[in-house]
Amino acid sequence: MPVGIVQRDAATAEFFDGTARGDLLIRHCDTCDGWSAPQARTCPHCASPGLSWAPAAGTGKVVTWSVVHTKGLPPYTVGIVELDEGPWLQLQLTGDLPEDLADLRVRATFEHPEGGEAVPVFTPARVWKAP
Amino acid sequence: MSAVIAGLGITEMGKVYGRTAPEFAADAVRLAAADAGLTVSDIDGLLTNTGISGDVGLNLQRDLGLRDLRLLSEVQAYGSSAGAMVQYAAMAVESGMVDVVACVFADAPLKDPSSGAGAAYAGAGRRPAGWQGLAAASGIYSANTMYALATRRHMRTYGTTSEQLGHIAVAQRAWAAKNPLAQMRDPITLADHQNSRWIAEPLHLLDCCLVSNGGVAVIVTSADRAADLPQPAVHILGWGQAHPGYVMGPGSELGLVSGAAISGPTALKMAGVTIADIDVVELYDCYTFTVLLSLEDYGFCAKGEGGPFVAGGALGSLAVNTGGGQLSSYYMWGMTPLSEAVIQARGQGGERQVPRHDLVLVSGNGGLLDHHSTLILSPNPR
Ligand SMILES: [Zn+2]
Numbered sequence: 001m002p003v004g005i006v007q008r009d010a011a012t013a014e015f016f017d018g019t020a021r022g023d024l025l026i027r028h029c030d031t032c033d034g035w036s037a038p039q040a041r042t043c044p045h046c047a048s049p050g051l052s053w054a055p056a057a058g059t060g061k062v063v064t065w066s067v068v069h070t071k072g073l074p075p076y077t078v079g080i081v082e083l084d085e086g087p088w089l090q091l092q093l094t095g096d097l098p099e100d101l102a103d104l105r106v107r108a109t110f111e112h113p114e115g116g117e118a119v120p121v122f123t124p125a126r127v128w129k130a131p
Numbered sequence: 132m133s134a135v136i137a138g139l140g141i142t143e144m145g146k147v148y149g150r151t152a153p154e155f156a157a158d159a160v161r162l163a164a165a166d167a168g169l170t171v172s173d174i175d176g177l178l179t180n181t182g183i184s185g186d187v188g189l190n191l192q193r194d195l196g197l198r199d200l201r202l203l204s205e206v207q208a209y210g211s212s213a214g215a216m217v218q219y220a221a222m223a224v225e226s227g228m229v230d231v232v233a234c235v236f237a238d239a240p241l242k243d244p245s246s247g248a249g250a251a252y253a254g255a256g257r258r259p260a261g262w263q264g265l266a267a268a269s270g271i272y273s274a275n276t277m278y279a280l281a282t283r284r285h286m287r288t289y290g291t292t293s294e295q296l297g298h299i300a301v302a303q304r305a306w307a308a309k310n311p312l313a314q315m316r317d318p319i320t321l322a323d324h325q326n327s328r329w330i331a332e333p334l335h336l337l338d339c340c341l342v343s344n345g346g347v348a349v350i351v352t353s354a355d356r357a358a359d360l361p362q363p364a365v366h367i368l369g370w371g372q373a374h375p376g377y378v379m380g381p382g383s384e385l386g387l388v389s390g391a392a393i394s395g396p397t398a399l400k401m402a403g404v405t406i407a408d409i410d411v412v413e414l415y416d417c418y419t420f421t422v423l424l425s426l427e428d429y430g431f432c433a434k435g436e437g438g439p440f441v442a443g444g445a446l447g448s449l450a451v452n453t454g455g456g457q458l459s460s461y462y463m464w465g466m467t468p469l470s471e472a473v474i475q476a477r478g479q480g481g482e483r484q485v486p487r488h489d490l491v492l493v494s495g496n497g498g499l500l501d502h503h504s505t506l507i508l509s510p511n512p513r
Contacts, residue, residue: 006264037379039262044378064287064386066279067332068270075329078271080280080379088379090280092269102287119268 003092005116012038012117014053019118024108026087028054035085058108059084059125062101065093081106081122095123133512134221135364137357138167138350139473144461145314147344148243155346156187156237157194163233163348168361171195174350176202176229178220180212182238182464187346191235202229209497210415211372211390212236213347213465214504218370220351230352236466237346274417275339277499279331282420284386286333288435293333295438296419297324300337300458302446303416307455309483314341315459338419340457347466349473354512365476368490369402369507371395377501389421390503391428391494398505402490403513406430410487411475412449413468415496416456425494426451450475450485465495465504476508 008016015038018025027036027043030052034045042049065079077093079101094111098104106122113119140162142155150158156179164171177200181187188205202223208215216234223229259267266272285291301321307313319337327336357364373390377383399405406429414425423437431449432440454460454471461467472493474480480488489511495504 004268004270005258006268007260009261009264012261012265035380044380064280064284066276066283066334067329068273068276068279069329069331076270078269078276078280080284082381086380088383090266090269090271092271113268116268119265121269 003111003113003119003121005113006119008117016117018053018055019110019120022110023055024058024120025053026056026083026085027051035083035087037087037089056083056085056108060106060122062093062104062106062122063088065101077101079122089120092121093123094121097124133354134224134351134367135354135357136217136349136367136473136508137352137360137362137364138163138165138169139470140164140166140348141312141470142237142346144312144345144463145343146241148241150239150344152182152184152187152237152239152346153191153194155239155344156191156235156348159237159346159348160191160195160233160235163235163350166362167350167352169231169350171197174231174233175200176220176223176232178202178216178232178234179205180207180216180234180236180464181205182236182240184239187235187237202232208372208502208504210417210464211495211497211502211504213469214370214493214495214506215372217349217351217367217469217506218372218504221367221370224351224353230356232351233348234351235346235348236464238463239344240342241344273331274499275331275334278418278420279334281386281500282333282418285420285424288387289438291423291438293335294321294325295442296338296423297321298441298446299416299419299422300324302441303452303456304459306453306483307459309481310454310460313455313460314343315455334418334420337458340417341459341462343461343463345461345463347463347470349469363477363510365473366509366512367506368404368509368513369398369400371397371401371505373397373503374501385500388434389424389428389496389500391425391505394494394503394505395429398507402507404490404507409490409492410450411453411472411485411491412451413472413475413491413493414452414456415465415468415494416452416458417496419458421496421500422452422456424500425496429492429494453480453483453485468493468495469506472506472508476510478510
């Protein structure tokens, strides 16, 4: 499934500025240097509200995934990816995916649907070949 | 002055069109009051919980013509709300601030197919902005998908299989066959479960709850007041809640441990019993997986052994979701397990009545395993 259209709001403006230029921005704690997901309002490590935006490396591994079957659409895959910095992101998984995605190394790429913000997706970090 | 459930009201249920959620709610309260041998005007406390179609709130007081209430609130903790409402009602009764509290949930997400509108749960077509919009644009807009992610994590961690989950669906359908209120009463086999279409892998259609229109209400009052009322009183012996606040990062227990691990011991301790004493288990079952995880977290089996437990015949010896649950009877959020618990505790289960029903455990679950409630009910006082 191609990604859908999403518009920014005040909370996501900087994040989507990042995706537009190919950066996956996450939150970095000014107090404890801990990383958190882009949606975080408070540091999950030290409870500080002082969070800044910083680009993630964009690489990580699949924690869990699902192939979603929706009437009228081809099946598509979504998952939770643990970034190498730690935070979990729930996004679509695209590209040539093996059947078992557990711990698969992935990297973020960006899709640019017409009329919406650039949407990050994860794809296998290396080209995967069926055995 | 211990609190009891003295009345239960269940409206027409399922594909019932042309009535709004507030209308179902008012009907459920009237039915519950009548069941309790009370008039609606005897109600002096009202707690409401609205489903996704909305609108079951403070206005229900006027819809019922109730004057001079001494307790009125809308409660929202998603699928754990029914348990939470009974807890708040019990505390209000036990404190003496109120005598008769009606707790009600109603929803009308199903639209008449002849009207051309789809179920409100479908989710597609909504196009929110911001973070919610990013999830939707990524194809993550349904509870089915979120629970599929949690289920897969349990499978990958503990080796749980889809066939094991199927045992839960099959066992609950067998209970539903004996429940005249159940929407789905035709028996199913493990093969039917395995062959049912994928919703979001690893969840098949028969892993997922129904969608229902309707309303359910219970009346909570004091044991003293209930002594003169017609129905057998159902004593509220213990209760608990847990809201894990899962961290979305390394070490997260999402999909591995639910709030039942905390809510259960809290409720059992209050009731002065142990999990081994429980006779009837009514678990929130939005998905088969929710049942499996809850069985582990309440301690009916060890962590990670829920799959072999349910596949090894445990559902033949342990009475779990005796009305068919949300998978096969009706989907009224936490009122589904609560209503069946009241029926079983009273001994009114008819063909499906569990012979020994001195202690009934009821769970509620909301969000993506984010909110949990537990009640311990009994036909006997503490
Ligand atoms: Zn911090």
